[in-house]
Amino acid sequence: MNPKRVLVAYGSKHGATRGIADEIGRTLQADGFEAVVLPADAVSDVSGYDGVVLGGALYAGHWNGKARRCARRNAEQLRHRPVWLFSSGPVDSSAEQRDIPPVPGVARRMKKLGAREHMTFGGAVTAETPGRISRSLVRHGKGGDFRNPERIQDWAHHIGTELGTTR
Template identity: 50%
Template sequence: MADREPRVLIAYGTKNGSTAEIARHLGEVLAKEGCAMTVCPADEVGVDVSAYDAVVLGGALYAGRWHRDARRFARRARRDLATRPVWLFSSGPLDASAPDREIAPVRGVRRVADRIDARGHVTFGGRLDEHARGFTARMIVRSGRGGDYRSFEQVTAWAEGIARDARSAVSERT
């Protein structure tokens, strides 16, 4: 049987849209690398992810916690996620540290990674601007600590690695 495009789901939890932009960029890179893509909010994905060969799940970080929609999706789909390759990402540090060093996942993300045997996790820088929702977010921006700390070069490199792994996983199964 000939190799086929890996079908990859990217699900994400976001509050102010920055994580959604990262997810869409991941999807664009994976599509360019030969994957059939679906990118959507985690709260719109059902329990059954059997139509996908691989899953990327991401969530924004707020006060050291992964976005609620990402956590809930991981819990709902845990059985299906444990049977396929899964990668996790977080977005959130409001400084330039993310591209320069590996940032360990927060406790809740580590727990998800262990339960589903995730193949990897990365923390990307976050973005918080004057349009941010929430009292705390607005206070951070007003104090001058907001900004855009995402590195789309880092996102691209990570996505290219996932594409290679997803193609290999599909080839092994066919």
């Protein structure tokens, strides 16, 4: 029997969300899936996938535009397959301490797509992150990498369990 194919798509401005998507993809591959990780703006057709995970970075309370447009562009196909959404955001440990609900735009998207679940992961702003606000956050000791590989892997295993490995 063939392994199930899963697309992990991400909308990332500075790479933190891409790192989360890569971790999800690696975990699903280790669990026996054929997992493909792609930037959200490169996704034009999801019909070849048995499940889709779509994530976006949060900026000023909004999901990254590439993730938003990917969801809109592929809405019809996404409605007909299992979909999970995630956000990469808080640059503190809040996402470790409690479930952070999706921002309103993502909550609406979940409903439209019939997405199964949403997860908020801690994000990252480091000395390497470009931009004036990022530099200021880091300078004031408010930056850091709050992505927790274990938490990301746990969620990916959970998705794998829900999907079942073979076609």
